[in-house]
Amino acid sequence: EKKIGLTETWLRKHRPIYDAATRHPFILSIRDGTVQSHSFKTWLAQDYLFVRAFVPFVASVLIKACKESDDSDDVEVILGGMASLKDEILWFKREANKWGISFSDVVPQKANINYCRLLESLMSPDVDYTVTLTAFWAIEVVYQESFAHCIEEGSKTPPELKETCERWGNEGFGQYCQSLQKILNQRLQKASDDELKKAEVMLLSIIEHEVHFWNMSRGNV
Ligand code: HMH
Numbered sequence: 001e002k003k004i005g006l007t008e009t010w011l012r013k014h015r016p017i018y019d020a021a022t023r024h025p026f027i028l029s030i031r032d033g034t035v036q037s038h039s040f041k042t043w044l045a046q047d048y049l050f051v052r053a054f055v056p057f058v059a060s061v062l063i064k065a066c067k068e069s070d071d072s073d074d075v076e077v078i079l080g081g082m083a084s085l086k087d088e089i090l091w092f093k094r095e096a097n098k099w100g101i102s103f104s105d106v107v108p109q110k111a112n113i114n115y116c117r118l119l120e121s122l123m124s125p126d127v128d129y130t131v132t133l134t135a136f137w138a139i140e141v142v143y144q145e146s147f148a149h150c151i152e153e154g155s156k157t158p159p160e161l162k163e164t165c166e167r168w169g170n171e172g173f174g175q176y177c178q179s180l181q182k183i184l185n186q187r188l189q190k191a192s193d194d195e196l197k198k199a200e201v202m203l204l205s206i207i208e209h210e211v212h213f214w215n216m217s218r219g220n221v
Contacts (some may be wrong), residue, residue, distance in 0.1 A: 005185030006196070007137070010203055021207045022145040024214040030165065031149060033156035039217040041099050045106040046216055048092040051085065053116040054139070058082045060123040061136050068129040071186065077179045081140070091167065097098065111212040118209060130187045134199040137180040138206035143168040144177045 026043065029035040033106055062082055065074040096103055108116070122132050147169035150157045157165055167173070188196065 005181065006188045007181050007185055010017045010200055014204060016083045017204065017207050017211075018142075021142045021210040021214070022149065024146065024211060026217045027146045027149060028044070030157055030161055031152075031155045033158050034156070035161070037099075039219075040217075041101055043214070043217040044095060044099065044164075045101050045103065046109060046112045046200060046213070048089075048103050049106060049108050050095065050112055050213070051088060051092065053119055055085055055089075057119040057123055058085065058136065061132050063131075064125075064132055067174045069187075071183070073179075074133075074187075077176070078136075081136075081176060081180075088167070095164070096153070109216050111209070111216050115209045115213055118205065128193050128195055128198065130184075130191050131198050131202050133180075133184050133187060134202045135152075135206050136140055137177070138203050139210075140180060141177045142207065142210045144173050148174065173201040187198075 026035070026039060029039070058078065058081060062075065065078050069075065076165070093103070118135075121127070122135055123195045147165040147167070149155070150165040151162065151169045188199065189201065
């Protein structure tokens with residue numbers, strides 16, 4: 001009998017709020033082909049700024065994994081995620097060109113600033129590795145589930161948005177999220193009650209920030 005991980009229990013318990021992030025109106029509008037190009041461009045430009053801030057955050061997760069983990073799996077999985085960010089930033093630049101966006105003119109919106117501020121606070125060595133890893137997994141899995149939904153059978157995603165959805169919705173990224181979930185579940189098994197509580201609160205906080213992030217695409221700042 002296979003014991004289910006704590007992350008799965010959390011996702012069941014918090015299903016409605018998780019669905020609000022992974023089935024957000026912006027995502028549903030991509031999936032049904034009704035998305036407005038200005039919405040997509042807003043999201044793209046804001047996400048480029050987010051990913052730039054995400055790089056040092058992932059580096060901080062890697063440092064904590066190296067210091068605190070007795071399991072080298074953790075380091076390898078996180079290092080893989082870190083490495084793919086180089087290609088991701090290049091992709092954002094190509095995509096900006098395609099849509100006629102100049103990243104140097106993009107002003108970060110409030111939801112983005114708040115989210116980047118959260119990332120920055122998590123980079124402190126005082127924030128526990130387990131809590132940081134929870135945030136990292138949650139950030140990645142929301143994108144994975146959201147964009148995978150846009151390329152499922154029956155989706156009407158416009159061809160010019162397929163590449164974007166594939167970036168996070170592809171099977172490889174899905175595997176990577178599962179690896180993160182697995183190392184997180186292992187960590188959670190050894191965590192104290194206090195750490196577990198903080199990690200669960202962190203999951204909810206990330207989901208909420210993701211909803212606000214998607215909201216920017218419809219002009220709600
Ligand atoms: C806001 N969340 C946001 N942007 C991303 N690129 C990801 C998650 C996935 O890395």
